[in-house]
Amino acid sequence: MIRVLKTGLYSSIQDLGRHGYQDYGVPYSGVMDIYSASIANIQLGNDAHAAVIEITMTGPTLEFSCETSICISGADISPKINGTSIKLNKPILIKSGDIVSFGKLVSGFRAYLAVLGGFKTENVMNSYSMYQGITKQSTLFKNDELLIDTSLKGLGIKHAAIKVIKRHTTKQIEVFKGPEFYKLPKTQQNILVTQGFTISKENNRMAYQLKEPLTNNLEPIITSSVLPGTVQLTPSGKLIILMRDCQTTGGYPRILQLKEASINILAQKFTGNMIHFNLI
Template identity: 60%
Template structure:
């Protein structure tokens, strides 16, 4: 078992997402940074869909009551075991009563904690991903108790040599495809999307990231249509909104771009005042 001594700013249980229920208005949810979660579960030898703790901006403080192994990836929040620093992207053995805590945020914005076998928490609609009104809790709280599987022998570290490029955490480039309404834009509008950097506004969360700069817009709203995590909408005021994992399933703003899946992970590691640049993926 893992006891939550302090949840940090915003910590949730997430897996790769809740699929097959979008026609009922249920968001995909799931981890914001799939790159980090993939690495965590690969190093531990877990299933790719085993759940992790996603921590935003500040880390949680957790006490383990049993023996296990952990991996932390994504943002560098200065993780420590019993006050001693530990490395990211490495398997760390955990003993009963060990306390995991975090310090200064050095890089990125979201950090991911995986345990051997994943967290055995509530499953709703084939997913453990927390979401308000879907799961009993939508974020971790102090004194929560998370069930995990005890390690009965030394964990085999054969996965510890996996090579994985973590430079995406600091990358500014978001690879995109043309959205369904992209060709409705003028040539000037299209060029504006790719010829300058854009700034993350203070309005950023698991539902969507808004951009500070305005793109001149004279497009009419569209008939309400399907949207996905990574869809870039252009509002009547010229604001760009990049939908994220907890986004709605339909929308009425023109869908001018669509982020490549790996670019959602890049954006998930950005916060207010950080800059990004859209890069159109070459068509084959």
């Protein structure tokens, strides 16, 4: 059992998402940065789909009442055990009574805390991913008690050292042409791939909006399917990049589609960060 003493800014339980229900309008959800979450699970020998805590910018404080092991990957939010700093991307043995906390954000934006065997919280539609309206809560609350498999001990299955690629600082976001890309004038197509764009303060698990507008003279489209990584262009010229909690359909032109790895990179960006679209 793990008790939440402090929640942090936005901490939630996530796995690889809720697949197979999009025709009912259910979002995929799941971890924003699949790469980082996978590193944390792999280091413990967990199944790839094991649920983790996704931590955004400011970390929680967690009290462990059993022996287990954890691994933290993704953003560096100065993790500590009982006040002593610990390393990222490395299995760490936890004893009963230990307290895991976080401090200053050093790099990135989202960290992932995996526990041996994964978190055993509410499972809805074959996923532990929290989402408002689907699960009872969308974030962790103070005094929540998180279930884990207490029969598992030690550091889990040992693996060879894993080389972790640090991509928090890259500005390059690789994209494919979206279905409506060809309807844009050549000048606007060129702006998309040559101009830098800034992440606005409107960024969350559902979508990232960009500050710089792109003139939109396109005709509205019939509501069509969208998915994480779809870049929409609104009538006012605002660019919106859909993320893991996005809706399943939309009526704005879909001018670009992020590569999966680029969604992971974007998930580690926040307000004021600059990105460049790289067409592939």
